[in-house]
Amino acid sequence: MTGQPVPVTLRVNGRREVGRVEPRVTLAEFLREELGLTGTHVGCEQGVCGACTVVVDGAAVRSCLMFAVQAEGCDVETVEGLGRDGLHPLQQAFWDAQAVQCGFCTPGFLMTALVALRERTDWDRTALRERLGGNLCRCTGYEPIVDAVLAAAEAARNPGGEAAR
Amino acid sequence: MTGDAAAGAPYVGRRVRRSEDPTLLVGRGRFVDDVTERRQAHVAFVRSPIASGRITHVDTAAALASPEVVAVFTAEDLAPYCGGWRGLLAWPGMVAGLQTPLAAGVVRHVGEPVVLVAATSRAAAEDAAELVVVDYDELPPVLDPVAALADGSPLVHEELGTNLCFGSPFGSGDVDAAFAAADRVVEVTVQTGRHTAVALEMRGVLASFDRQERTLTVRVSTQAPQMLQTLYARELGLPENSVRVLTEHVGGAFGMKAFVYPDEMAVVTAATLVDRPLKWTQDRYEALQSDTQARDERVTASLALAADGRILGLRSDVVSDAGAWSMYPRGCVTEGVQVATIMPGPYRVPAYAADLRVVYTNKTPLAVYRAVGHPPAILVMELLMDEAARALGLPADEIRRRNLLRPDDLPYTSATGNVYDSGSHLESLEQAVVGLGPDDLAARREEAAGRGCLLGVGYAAFVELSAPGAMFYGAKGAPITAHDQVEVTVQPDGSVTVVLGTPGQGQGLHTTAAQVVADSLGVRLEDVRVLSGDTAVAPHGSGVWASRSAVVSAGAASAAAVEVRRRLLLLAAHMLEADPADLEMTEGQVGVRGIPSTRLPVRDIAQVAYWRTHQLPPQMEVGLGAVGSYSGPPYTFNNGTHVAVVEVERATGLVRVVDYLVVEDCGVLINPGIVDGQIRGGVTQGLGGALLEHVIHDEIGQPQTSTMLDYLVPTTVDVPDIRIEHIETPAPSTSLGTKGVGEAGTAGAPAAIHCAVNDALAHGGAAGVWRQPIRPADVLEALGGAATA
Amino acid sequence: MRSAAFDYVRAGSVAEALVALADDRETRVLAGGQSLVPMMALRLARPEVLVDITRCxxxxxxxxxxxxxxxxxxxxxxxxxxxxxxxxxxxxxxxxxxxxxxxxxxxxxxxxxxxxxxxxxxxxxxxxxxxxxxxxxxxxxxxxxxxxxxxxxxxxxxxxxxxxxxxxxxxxVPGPAVGWAVDEIARRPGDFALAGAVCTVELDSSGRCSGVGVALFGVSSTPVRSRGAEEVLMGQQVDEAVLDAAAAASLDGVDVLGDEVHAPAAYRRDAGRALVRRTLAAAVRSAGGGTA
CATH class of the missing domain: 3.30.465.10 (Uridine Diphospho-n-acetylenolpyruvylglucosamine Reductase; domain 3)
Incomplete structure (x- = not known):
């Protein structure tokens, strides 16, 4: 019969995970259903909304557009891996800026922003808006999200500075 | 930023961080699909692929034969257990068909659920759904609501004998005389595009039934859990106390999740028939075909004016495309009614006549969506004001200035009977004009022209009806209350538990309620924990709708806290041997006014109240919990003025919003950050409506916008930073002076942006655009098809 | 929205991939999957064997x-x-x-x-x-x-x-003397183009166009070369009038898409020509041309 489960081994938030999944199971579904990491949300299943964004081998990607078997041997980071000892600076910045309303899009934004800030911390507002353009939020109007990421960038540039406190 | 104000200063008015956020930020939110029950089976639906037709044959044998299938249900299977409902409200002459969980015999829009398949996984359920054979006799669909009213049109509901769901005049005053006396009459005909909410969390249900206890537990993504509790009980013949509805995190709703959906009811009914929990998580394709839609309004309106620009009278003709069903229990006419009745807005309109017709068509049902009816109403009125300004040679702000309500006009009763008891109608415009910036518009227009762009400025002055009372739905026969209850309990250690009747679901209600309780009780904010979302233990709440929480839920929270404070002070008075009237309580400490040495922590009082009641007189009331209730006034109107500045690119017709200013008056602000968040999010949805969002059907009623690649919502790049200024005119009629604000952004934005586009076009010598969303193609057409730039 | 079942082959080499693709069942190559997977989710594409070539x-x-x-x-x-x-x-x-x-x-x-x-x-x-x-x-x-x-x-x-x-x-690779530009019109940044153009222009020492390539996307049922624009430009001293003429001719012989959800055909024509005008001008500028 077509589509029998196959083994998959990957690292998620630094931990080795082994599973058996049908090839048609997406990475998002694997994280949520097999590993119970429900912080990764699925909002469109077409790669448009960005709610399911996770980091695979350092790149922010859509976990709804990737089958779990494709992540064989990969290093996956999800929102649950951020700030396991208290809030990650990005999470703290989101909290401070009231960048969360319903919170459904938030994990995707955090993962996109995480990679954006690893790339560089000198984002200007316009460039950052473009960089975050693949993540949709229906509640906040985006401005506080942009504020939060810029504040986190500022804190990363000046670890001892005002924004870091 | 975290609100470290001086000790004793009130929490209301401070931008404290939201208590809801840490859980959501670390990915531990509990949205419906995040919760798993043992042995849960997954549901997929077979949905109608056509807009209109008769079901001639259903064959489920192949699906049932699949080893992974748990159950398959058709309309016939569920009919004995759930007979269906009519989305009928007591509007005179309104008609509505009988809706059932699964389509019975007839399908009336693409996406209507026909067969429910439950299997061991969602993928298996979808596989099995493909094996179900449904044969249809296709019928000619009804798609144009105007043509639908003509004799001989096919009927959406044969049994009703008409496609007219509801028709009514609204207004007052001698309109004919006003138009006869007018120096100028201007008219606009506008069509607003069909929208849908696109809550990022799609709808979902996880339902289980205990056959021995005969208790039903439904975890559902909804705005109104108690309403669903009532309706599940009623539909399934269960006592209401045997139905438990759970709502933890909700990923956006915007009015769309305030209904009994056929698919959800099918899952709940099926769960009572199979011996395992059933979960259905909607996918986006289903959402764009089955979530309620909105805004599909065709309006022709005219304004009679004196030579000096004073409004003498207003006429409007409104045709509202209701789609296939009047969704229960809010029905499908609220939007049309509000388009007609809100239209006069913040202006002195002495005479008004509206004619409303709400019409059934073979489309997904139209219902309430953020700012219900306000966006088209305000859009039409503001377009009329701009046309009047052009006709009379007045600036856009000046014609508004001459007609906006002034302080000495208040309280004012509009021509449709709405009473505005307070507000800053003219003041908000004046502040917006100042906020637009120094008077360098001509230079900005010239600079834009150098880049091939036309710059335009648009104003929208508006009022928004918030926190409506029982006259709105209850009086019309719908099981929707207007009041809320909140329970406040002081625990033995002095910490405070607040249980809200209305669940928090993204707007920050837990935080605002905590601020109100902390102030009303006199405790520290960090000692207050707020819970909500379980109808088995929460007191009653009407849910999140019509910008009511900051008025009604907060009012109930305050009422409960005031009662608990009264009890604490009685106990404290006994303990301190003082007169209760001499006591004050702040930051969780009770003391005798003027005697700083008498500080009694709430904790000490609570310990006596719980454990050492023997120290108290026998009659003394010791319970430190109380349920507060509040229903608020019949409604309260907030008001404001928006200003949008847009650039229209001549070569491509693309519109960019480059500046946006909101002057808002929603009375007392509980948490300015949360209020601003509501406004920004609201403006963003309004911007979507003005420029992007549109549910499109082809000529046979097939939706053309079934993924988020085609139904366009605004992105980070489409939305500018939004400047927000507040005027605080406390509501005289609400207990905290608050007015609702959740929808105000959405109410004003489509008009401000549209007026700005038309202003830009006027500066390019072109006539305006008269539809929304304003597509680049509409702009180019208005500009006469600029081929090159 | 779940894909229909399929078997997955992780090819370790092109040879392995070709063997897998020779299966009698319906096969598809999976690389990034960013277009294929959405179609599979909607079951518009339903391969029975998916051959992952990313590890080759x-x-x-x-x-x-x-x-x-x-x-x-x-x-x-x-x-x-x-x-x-x-x-x-x-x-x-x-x-x-x-x-x-x-x-x-x-x-x-x-x-x-x-x-x-x-x-x-x-x-x-x-x-x-x-x-x-x-x-x-x-x-x-x-x-x-x-x-x-x-x-x-x-x-x-x-x-x-x-x-x-x-x-x-x-x-x-365009040579150093080749000017180029690419642009598109989309409802939102990142959306599929309502009209798009890629242009390369080469000017000789006298400013005459000695080479040109113009391709349009989003305007027809396939990407198309704009022979009309290319012919107008080739051999010409490029000035505003030539650019106008090239843009005007850019859709000659192009079978423009009919009305669809995001744009009527007329818009694609008007905006497409405007876009060609803009990208050509930019390409000429980057080739060292003085105009526009």
């Missing part, structure tokens, strides 16, 4: 050979965008990539996958066409090269036979 070592590299950039089929767009050698060698490619969807899509999406998918509104097929690139294909009949002009058969239809796969794209 010979598809993971790029090379510059005699002014041709050869890009392996497993190289994600984002890797190309960041590669300093590619940024230096082919800035037009890098600029074109930046117009595609969003960073998170480009992180997995591949150039060759976009070519094979043959979406008429996609950017990369038009780039290949404007620059006279080629597609390297391998299959049961052995390796072959297909010129861009012969590769895009129709909407979402590339000239691939059963069992064949794209192994690389060959993009001629």
């Amino acid at each position: 070592p010979e598809l993971q590299s790029c090379s510059l050979e005699e002014s041709v950039l050869r890009i392996g089929a497993a190289v994600p767009d984002a890797v190309l965008e960041r590669d300093p050698d590619i940024r230096a060698a082919h800035p037009l490619l890098v600029r074109t990539l930046s117009l595609i969807a969003h960073e998170e899509i480009r992180a997995r999406g591949t150039l060759c996958g976009s070519l094979a998918h043959a979406d008429p509104a996609a950017e990369l097929p038009a780039l290949l066409l404007a620059t006279d690139g080629e597609v390297e294909v391998d299959g049961p009949g052995g390796p072959r090269r297909v010129p861009a002009a012969e590769f895009f058969d129709g909407p979402f239809t590339a000239a691939l036979d059963d069992g064949e796969m794209v192994v690389a794209a060959r993009l001629p």
Whole structure:
């Protein structure tokens, strides 16, 4: 019969995970259903909304557009891996800026922003808006999200500075 | 930023961080699909692929034969257990068909659920759904609501004998005389595009039934859990106390999740028939075909004016495309009614006549969506004001200035009977004009022209009806209350538990309620924990709708806290041997006014109240919990003025919003950050409506916008930073002076942006655009098809 | 929204992939999957065997050979965008990539996958066409090269036979004297284009146009060369009037799409011509031309 489960081994938030999944199971579904990491949300299943964004081998990607078997041997980071000892600076910045309303899009934004800030911390507002353009939020109007990421960038540039406190 | 104000200063008015956020930020939110029950089976639906037709044959044998299938249900299977409902409200002459969980015999829009398949996984359920054979006799669909009213049109509901769901005049005053006396009459005909909410969390249900206890537990993504509790009980013949509805995190709703959906009811009914929990998580394709839609309004309106620009009278003709069903229990006419009745807005309109017709068509049902009816109403009125300004040679702000309500006009009763008891109608415009910036518009227009762009400025002055009372739905026969209850309990250690009747679901209600309780009780904010979302233990709440929480839920929270404070002070008075009237309580400490040495922590009082009641007189009331209730006034109107500045690119017709200013008056602000968040999010949805969002059907009623690649919502790049200024005119009629604000952004934005586009076009010598969303193609057409730039 | 069941083959080499693709069942190549997986979720595509080629070592590299950039089929767009050698060698490619969807899509999406998918509104097929690139294909009949002009058969239809796969794209690198521009009109940044254009222009020492390539995307059922615009420009001293004429002629002979959800046909024509005007002007400027 077509589509029998196959083994998959990957690292998620630094931990080795082994599973058996049908090839048609997406990475998002694997994280949520097999590993119970429900912080990764699925909002469109077409790669448009960005709610399911996770980091695979350092790149922010859509976990709804990737089958779990494709992540064989990969290093996956999800929102649950951020700030396991208290809030990650990005999470703290989101909290401070009231960048969360319903919170459904938030994990995707955090993962996109995480990679954006690893790339560089000198984002200007316009460039950052473009960089975050693949993540949709229906509640906040985006401005506080942009504020939060810029504040986190500022804190990363000046670890001892005002924004870091 | 975290609100470290001086000790004793009130929490209301401070931008404290939201208590809801840490859980959501670390990915531990509990949205419906995040919760798993043992042995849960997954549901997929077979949905109608056509807009209109008769079901001639259903064959489920192949699906049932699949080893992974748990159950398959058709309309016939569920009919004995759930007979269906009519989305009928007591509007005179309104008609509505009988809706059932699964389509019975007839399908009336693409996406209507026909067969429910439950299997061991969602993928298996979808596989099995493909094996179900449904044969249809296709019928000619009804798609144009105007043509639908003509004799001989096919009927959406044969049994009703008409496609007219509801028709009514609204207004007052001698309109004919006003138009006869007018120096100028201007008219606009506008069509607003069909929208849908696109809550990022799609709808979902996880339902289980205990056959021995005969208790039903439904975890559902909804705005109104108690309403669903009532309706599940009623539909399934269960006592209401045997139905438990759970709502933890909700990923956006915007009015769309305030209904009994056929698919959800099918899952709940099926769960009572199979011996395992059933979960259905909607996918986006289903959402764009089955979530309620909105805004599909065709309006022709005219304004009679004196030579000096004073409004003498207003006429409007409104045709509202209701789609296939009047969704229960809010029905499908609220939007049309509000388009007609809100239209006069913040202006002195002495005479008004509206004619409303709400019409059934073979489309997904139209219902309430953020700012219900306000966006088209305000859009039409503001377009009329701009046309009047052009006709009379007045600036856009000046014609508004001459007609906006002034302080000495208040309280004012509009021509449709709405009473505005307070507000800053003219003041908000004046502040917006100042906020637009120094008077360098001509230079900005010239600079834009150098880049091939036309710059335009648009104003929208508006009022928004918030926190409506029982006259709105209850009086019309719908099981929707207007009041809320909140329970406040002081625990033995002095910490405070607040249980809200209305669940928090993204707007920050837990935080605002905590601020109100902390102030009303006199405790520290960090000692207050707020819970909500379980109808088995929460007191009653009407849910999140019509910008009511900051008025009604907060009012109930305050009422409960005031009662608990009264009890604490009685106990404290006994303990301190003082007169209760001499006591004050702040930051969780009770003391005798003027005697700083008498500080009694709430904790000490609570310990006596719980454990050492023997120290108290026998009659003394010791319970430190109380349920507060509040229903608020019949409604309260907030008001404001928006200003949008847009650039229209001549070569491509693309519109960019480059500046946006909101002057808002929603009375007392509980948490300015949360209020601003509501406004920004609201403006963003309004911007979507003005420029992007549109549910499109082809000529046979097939939706053309079934993924988020085609139904366009605004992105980070489409939305500018939004400047927000507040005027605080406390509501005289609400207990905290608050007015609702959740929808105000959405109410004003489509008009401000549209007026700005038309202003830009006027500066390019072109006539305006008269539809929304304003597509680049509409702009180019208005500009006469600029081929090159 | 779940894909229909399929078997998954992780090919370790092109040879292995070709064996897997020779299966009697319906097979599809999976590279980035950013176009295929959404179609599978909607069950509009339902391969029975999915052949993952991303682990084939010979598809993971790029090379510059005699002014041709050869890009392996497993190289994600984002890797190309960041590669300093590619940024230096082919800035037009890098600029074109930046117009595609969003960073998170480009992180997995591949150039060759976009070519094979043959979406008429996609950017990369038009780039290949404007620059006279080629597609390297391998299959049961052995390796072959297909010129861009012969590769895009129709909407979402590339000239691939059963069992064949794209192994690389060959993009001629515009010389230093070649001016270029690429742009598109979309409802929102990152959306598929309502109209898009890729232009290369070469001017001789007297400012005469000695070479030109204009390809349009999003306006017809396949990417198309704008022969009308090219003919107007070729050999001409480029000035405003010539650019106007080129734009006016840019859709001559182009079968413009009919009315659809996001734009009526008339808009595509008007906006398409305006876009050609704008991109040509920019290309001429970058070629050192003085006009516009």
